[in-house]
Amino acid sequence: MAEVRFEAASRIYPGSETPAVDELNLDIADGELLVLVGPSGSGKSTALRMLAGLEFIDKGSVYINDKDVTLSPPQDRDIAMVFQNYALYPQMTVASNMGFALKQAGVPKDERRKRVEEAARILDLEPYLDRKPKNLSGGQRQRVAMGRAIVRSPQVFLMDEPLSNLDAKLRVQTRTELADLQARLGVTTVYVTHDQVEAMTMGHRVAVLDHGKLQQVARPRDLYSKPMNRFVAGFIGSPAMNIIDVERHDGVLQLAGQPVPVEMSTADALASTDGSSFGLGVRPEHLALIGDGGSGIAGEVTVVEELGSEAFVHVATEHQGERLTLVVRDEGETSTQRGDNVQVGFNGPTHIFGPDGERVGS
Amino acid sequence: MSQGKTGPVVGQRTIGGYLLSLLAWVVGLLFFFPVFWMVLSGFKTEPDANGPPKMFFEPTTEQFSEVTSATSGLLSAGQAFANSFWAVSVSTIAVMILAIPAAYSLSIKPIGKWKDVLFFFISTKFLPIVAAILPLWIIAKELGWLNTRIVLMVLYTAMNLPLAIWMLRSFFAEVPKELIEAAQIDGAKLWGQITSVILPIVAPGIAATALLCVIFAWNEFFLAVQLSPSSGGATVPIWVTGNVTSRGNFLAKLSAASTLATLPVIIAGWLAQKRMIRGLAMGAIK
Numbered sequence: 014m015a016e017v018r019f020e021a022a023s024r025i026y027p028g029s030e031t032p033a034v035d036e037l038n039l040d041i042a043d044g045e046l047l048v049l050v051g052p053s054g055s056g057k058s059t060a061l062r063m064l065a066g067l068e069f070i071d072k073g074s075v076y077i078n079d080k081d082v083t084l085s086p087p088q089d090r091d092i093a094m095v096f097q098n099y100a101l102y103p104q105m106t107v108a109s110n111m112g113f114a115l116k117q118a119g120v121p122k123d124e125r126r127k128r129v130e131e132a133a134r135i136l137d138l139e140p141y142l143d144r145k146p147k148n149l150s151g152g153q154r155q156r157v158a159m160g161r162a163i164v165r166s167p168q169v170f171l172m173d174e175p176l177s178n179l180d181a182k183l184r185v186q187t188r189t190e191l192a193d194l195q196a197r198l199g200v201t202t203v204y205v206t207h208d209q210v211e212a213m214t215m216g217h218r219v220a221v222l223d224h225g226k227l228q229q230v231a232r233p234r235d236l237y238s239k240p241m242n243r244f245v246a247g248f249i250g251s252p253a254m255n256i257i258d259v260e261r262h263d264g265v266l267q268l269a270g271q272p273v274p275v276e277m278s279t280a281d282a283l284a285s286t287d288g289s290s291f292g293l294g295v296r297p298e299h300l301a302l303i304g305d306g307g308s309g310i311a312g313e314v315t316v317v318e319e320l321g322s323e324a325f326v327h328v329a330t331e332h333q334g335e336r337l338t339l340v341v342r343d344e345g346e347t348s349t350q351r352g353d354n355v356q357v358g359f360n361g362p363t364h365i366f367g368p369d370g371e372r373v374g375s
Numbered sequence: 376m377s378q379g380k381t382g383p384v385v386g387q388r389t390i391g392g393y394l395l396s397l398l399a400w401v402v403g404l405l406f407f408f409p410v411f412w413m414v415l416s417g418f419k420t421e422p423d424a425n426g427p428p429k430m431f432f433e434p435t436t437e438q439f440s441e442v443t444s445a446t447s448g449l450l451s452a453g454q455a456f457a458n459s460f461w462a463v464s465v466s467t468i469a470v471m472i473l474a475i476p477a478a479y480s481l482s483i484k485p486i487g488k489w490k491d492v493l494f495f496f497i498s499t500k501f502l503p504i505v506a507a508i509l510p511l512w513i514i515a516k517e518l519g520w521l522n523t524r525i526v527l528m529v530l531y532t533a534m535n536l537p538l539a540i541w542m543l544r545s546f547f548a549e550v551p552k553e554l555i556e557a558a559q560i561d562g563a564k565l566w567g568q569i570t571s572v573i574l575p576i577v578a579p580g581i582a583a584t585a586l587l588c589v590i591f592a593w594n595e596f597f598l599a600v601q602l603s604p605s606s607g608g609a610t611v612p613i614w615v616t617g618n619v620t621s622r623g624n625f626l627a628k629l630s631a632a633s634t635l636a637t638l639p640v641i642i643a644g645w646l647a648q649k650r651m652i653r654g655l656a657m658g659a660i661k
């Protein structure tokens with residue numbers, strides 16, 4: 014069981030000016046499943062590989078269980094990793110693949126077989142123990158890669174997009190199984206993905222990276238309800254939050270001529286903030302179409318995305334002399350149609366971001 | 376109408392396909408024909424071999440027994456094969472022992488300026504061997520290595536090493552990086568990574584490289600005839616030319632000797648082919 018700590022850890026690839034991971038500070042608790050999420054090239058894999066010992070740490074340090082491992086080779090870190098492309102040893106059977114680490118550690122043969130069989134039972138791999146990886150399906154290979162990690166009972170599991178080679182349906186199923194397995198084994202896990210749905214559904218906490226910098230680390234619901242900056246607000250949530258540049262007139266933020274409601278604490282913080290330009294964030298479910306007679310933001314429906322249980326309606330309106338499309342959540346089987354003239358009203362919390370992109374208020 | 380339209384298209388494709396495979400066969404047979412003719416001539420009598428080309432004749436093993444029978448004072452077949460065997464196998468093993476670590480350090484964990492190093496390795500091959508033979512002869516004489524197997528073992532190792540390093544380097548470079556990283560994370564030290572992960576994957580490449588080294592060393596003639604022409608170190612190619620006489624016919628005898636000389640290479644090729652199963656790395660990644 015282990016805690017993991019990054020202390021201002023940076024990686025600057027040779028020949029590159031900007032760090033791929035920039036002064037990362039992160040505390041991961043024992044038994045926690047922490048998800049690293051971010052767009053492509055944001056430094057997720059690099060951060061994971063720094064923890065694995067596969068990437069040199071140019072500045073700062075990394076600790077596993079309060080032991081400084083910054084300069085330790087991977088062999089001495091007692092970690093297991095699941096690679097995106099699985100990296101199974103092609104010439105070895107499934108059983109030898111799973112038992113390889115134990116063999117390197119000098120575990121006796123009987124014990125090795127026992128542990129491999131146990132892991133195979135957990136992962137439903139028993140019928141395939143004598144096969145070579147090339148004779149397995151993608152899903153089975155993924156499970157072998159998992160098995161190779163769990164037979165070792167390592168201090169930390171590292172997973173780099175382990176589900177990205179599976180088809181959509183299998184991915185959703187395996188995601189649940191994986192989260193369940195991690196909870197049962199209670200091994201500290203760092204999980205990398207670029208899929209924010211995967212991050213939100215699996216992570217005990219989620220760390221959002223962009224351009225090598227940690228943007229926010231929080232529980233999924235907090236990340237969703239209190240994004241600390243514009244980037245996180247736009248990255249987390251599907252469909253994405255509406256984020257609009259708004260102006261302050263007479264102390265009130267205006268969206269398409271309508272006043273924007275803000276929470277009490279935000280209003281206080283806003284009052285003590287200079288400047289007139291802010292970012293307004295509002296999630297589709299916190300906007301609503303209001304019936305005739307209501308007074309909201311007038312607009313025209315351009316697209317209706319019907320998902321069955323809910324629908325997302327795109328409403329084109331005019332804001333500060335430019336065309337603006339708002340995404341609004343509506344009931345499933347909505348009667349709203351393209352071309353309808355509608356009114357949009359606020360129906361929940363709003364998020365305000367200062368000129369620097371940081372959240373205003375709490 | 377529609378049939379008339381599609382018919383020729385399909386037909387043309389088939390005809391084109393037939394033509395291509397016919398061409399492949401013709402070229403293949405063209406390459407094989409000299410070998411075939413050599414083997415055939417080995418079973419002929421001298422008059423048959425030297426007369427007008429004949430496909431059908433009374434086969435005889437007379438030439439084979441003659442070329443293998445020992446004549447006093449001359450290089451015997453047994454001695455030549457023994458010399459060749461030692462020179463070829465020792466040099467090939469030495470090449471592999473040196474080339475495998477070199478290939479590793481030029482591909483998987485590249486040393487600084489590895490491209491320059493790679494170039495230096497091959498640069499000796501630019502040197503015309505004729506220009507080097509006199510110094511080589513003097514050095515060999517000083518060391519007392521003339522007419523020994525040792526001189527050929529050393530020179531064949533040097534001769535094949537650059538090629539082996541180049542070939543092995545490209546095979547090693549194809550080992551997926553993630554596999555080595557996985558092995559590191561699984562706790563394998565350098566030796567474990569090489570023996571358990573890298574070598575099994577590059578085994579077909581090693582077999583192919585070793586086969587080429589064997590063939591080149593086995594057929595090498597120039598160095599052998601200059602530095603080791605007498606029975607202490609003379610190799611099979613020298614023995615084959617020993618069957619060329621200035622008087623009388625020798626074509627059948629030469630063919631028989633050459634046929635015998637190719638047998639070990641064929642056996643080596645067959646052994647290597649068993650290891651050269653392709654697609655071994657399949658299923659490793661993705």
Ligand SMILES: Nc1ncnc2c1ncn2[C@@H]1O[C@H](COP(=O)(O)OP(=O)(O)OP(=O)(O)O)[C@@H](O)[C@H]1O
Pocket residue numbers: 026027029033051052053054055056057058059060207
């Ligand atoms: N070996 C390398 N040498 C130089 N630059 C690299 C190397 N590996 C990654 N980078 C750069 O570092 C940055 C971070 O890369 P990284 O692989 O960590 O991204 P990622 O978040 O895992 O992206 P993805 O979701 O596409 O896998 C990128 O800009 C990338 O181009």
Ligand SMILES: [Mg+2]
Pocket residue numbers: 057058059173
């Ligand atoms: Mg990545």
